[in-house]
Amino acid sequence: MKEWIGSAAVCFNEKNEILMVRGYDSDAWAIPSGGIEMRESPEECCIREVKEETGYEVEVIDTLFVKETNIKGIKAKTHYFKVKKMGESQGINDPDNIIASAEWKSLSELQKIEHAYPEDLELLLNLIKSAS
Template identity: 60%
Template sequence: MKEWRGAAAICVNDKREVLVVRGMGTDLWSVPSGGIEPGESPEECCIREVKEETGCEVEVLRRLQVKQTVIKGIAVTTYYFHVEMSGGYLEVNDPDQNIEEACWKSIGEFARLSQMYPEDLPLLQNITESF
């Protein structure tokens, strides 16, 4: 079975809003994430993907979970990290042209949007509530 490994970032600001992105030509929202490149650690991937997809520079606070699933016959492993913004500013500069919009949303707003990974919502709620 083919495998894909990636990393996802959960970033919460001081207003308890979550950093989220919307894919090109879709109304589905998710946290910033992407595939791990050769020689890259999950943490390095997480930091790079957030920068590419949102313009924000982040540092990893801790690993939250590892999600394993199978999508269309591909074994998918995604490492989730709790990160905090350390620099940069919000702008989409995605070299892969996959991201159309990046913004901060309250967990209530995000819960009402169409989500790419609805199973992630409880994790996001836990992180924002612990702030």
């Protein structure tokens, strides 16, 4: 079975909104994430993916958990991190050219939008509630 290992970032702003991204071919939103490159740690991957997909510099402040799923016959393992943004966005600079927009979503918006990974919604809502 093929394997994919990546990282995902949960990032809040001062208004307790969460940073989400949407691809060109979809109406569904997700937290910034991507695959780990050669000789890259999960933390380094997380920081790089947020920068590419949202333009924000972030630092990892906490390791949340590792999600393991099978997606279309590929064993996927995603490291989730809580990150903190530093400064303002420098703009999306996604080398894969799949990210159409990055936006901050509030608790109420999170419950209305379509999610690329519906299983993450409960986690995100719980994190927002515990952060308030």
